[in-house]
Structures are given as structure tokens and as C-alpha cells.
């Protein structure tokens with residue numbers, strides 16, 4: 001990847017912290033899966049910036065005929081994704097990409113679905129708008145795009161509430177998982193709460209809920225909707241007519 005701000009060390013840190021730091025991850029994944037139409041044949045879906053591969057693996061588990069193309073800029077993340085796919089690796093392809101580049105955006109066949117979690121905020125506003133148009137073009141009619149991501153609050157109150165809620169949710173997940181606050185303490189020590197940072201941030205460039213919904217519609221998506229939101233994180237989707 002060309003972005004020097006995300007390194008293999010960041011990938012390793014994220015793999016350690018993600019279980020604690022991703023709000024209601026299980027509900028997010030279930031919400032995403034519920035928005036994907038049942039494939040009628042061996043369709044192909046793409047996971048943009050698949051990370052450790054939890055969502056890719058969940059897609060392969062839920063849809064037994066679906067093939068997944070899992071993309072990321074980190075070689076160790078792709079390796080972890082292949083391991084996460086378990087017995088489904090025969091339906092998985094992986095590739096190294098830079099999300100900001102366009103060379104990977106023309107898939108080998110029209111896509112049944114495109115998913116992405118916690119990655120599109122690495123692009124700026126124009127970058128997101130171009131990506132949404134390219135995803136729309138890559139989908140087949142009836143295909144869906146579902147994204148989970150961070151969003152940018154519009155007001156100081158919104159930023160405070162998102163930051164407080166993210167801390168609270170990370171504390172809850174740490175205690176629930178381990179019975180200690182170690183996971184939460186590391187989240188704080190490593191400045192993982194974007195809403196606590198002074199900004200602007202060279203790596204994280206979230207956009208507002210309103211912008212994202214507008215840009216999805218402008219890219220041609222129909223039935224654009226916000227399905228879940230907590231602690232500055234959202235799940236939204238759009239369909240290609």
C-alpha cells in the first residue's frame with residue numbers, strides 16, 4: 001500500500017485490539033449479512049480491506065455457494081484472512097491492493113455484493129465518492145454494497161458523545177471478555193479513540209452520515225439506508241437497480 005501511515009505494526013496492533021475496540025462487532029456482522037441477498041448461483045463478492053478476515057469468513061459460512069475476493073494492503077492481514085476462512089479457502093481469493101488506487105476496482109465478473117468494514121474512512125471525500133461510483137459499476141443488477149465505518153460528527157457535542165460511547169463500549173467488551181480492563185487500557189494508551197484526537201489525522205478521514213448517504217445516492221445506489229449506529233460507527237447500504 002502507498003499509505004505510509006498504516007504499517008504491518010498497525011495491522012498487528014489492530015488484530016490485538018479489534019475484539020475490544022469494534023463496537024458491537026457481532027451485531028455489525030449479523031446486520032451486514034442480513035443485507036446480502038441469498039445468491040442464486042455461485043456469485044462473487046468482494047471485501048474491501050478485509051483485515052483479519054472475520055467478515056469474509058462469516059460471508060463464506062453464511063452463503064455456501066458464494067465466492068469471496070478479499071482485498072487488503074497488508075500481507076499479514078491477507079494471511080490471517082486465509083486462515084480465518086478455514087475449510088472454505090476453495091471459495092476464497094485474496095489480493096494486495098491500495099484502496100486509493102483504481103487498478104483493483106474492475107472485478108473478473110459482475111459482483112453479487114461488496115462489503116467493507118472500517119476502511120473507507122482512509123479515503124478523503126473525493127476518494128470516497130469515486131470509490132462509491134466504481135463499486136456501483138462493479139456490481140451486477142440487484143447487487144448490494146454494505147459498508148461499516150467510522151463517521152465524522154458534525155458538532156462538538158456529537159464528537160464528545162461518540163468518544164464517550166466508544167470508550168464505554170470498549171470498557172464493556174474488555175470486562176465481558178476478560179474480566180479485566182486490560183484491553184480497554186491498551187485502547188486508551190494507543191490513542192485508538194479517534195474522537196479524542198485533536199485532528200486532522202493523516203490516516204483517518206471519516207465523513208459525516210449525511211455526506212455518505214448523499215454520495216451513495218449520487219453514485220447511483222437505490223434504497224440507501226442507515227441500519228445501525230453506535231459510538232460513531234455505522235452500517236449503511238445501497239443497492240444497484
Ligand SMILES: C[S@@+](CC[C@H](N)C(=O)[O-])C[C@H]1O[C@@H](n2cnc3c(N)ncnc32)[C@H](O)[C@@H]1O
Pocket residue numbers: 001002003006011014018048049050051052053072073074077097098099100116117118119122
Ligand atoms: C481498521 S482495519 C479494518 C479491518 C477489517 N475490515 C475489520 O473490520 O476488522 C483497516 C484495514 O485497512 C487496511 N488498509 C489500511 N490502509 C490501506 C490502504 N491504503 N490500502 C489497502 N488497505 C489498507 C489495513 O491493512 C487494515 O486491514
